[in-house]
Amino acid sequence: MVSKILFWSAFGVATRLMQLGIEMRPFFQRGALIWYPVFGSIGASFGWWMTGVEQRQVQLLQQRKNILIEKRKRRAEREAAGEEPGGALTAHTGS
Secondary structure (H helix, E strand, O other): OHHHHHHHHHHHHHHHHHHHHHOOOOOOOOOOOOHHHHHHHHHHHHHHHHHHHHHHHHHHHHHHHHHHHHHHHHHHHHHHOOOOOOOOOOOOOOO
16 A cells, blocks of 8 residues: 555656646756645545545455355355246246
């Protein structure tokens, strides 16, 4: 998690440097050096938020996977017991 936050922090600073490069302004000015930690912290907060989003999505996918596995297990047990896949309401039209 820390590595992702550090990555996004560096991304925030790199974004600022790219912006200054596009504007053809000097990267290091005496009055502008105070803003680099601000851009880094904005990038770090975005990374922290994205890490939380990723964790919630992984948890949700794991829950859905467990539900599907249980459903398949119950279906396999029903089929092994001799029931038809559609249940008792299945009508056969044979020739």
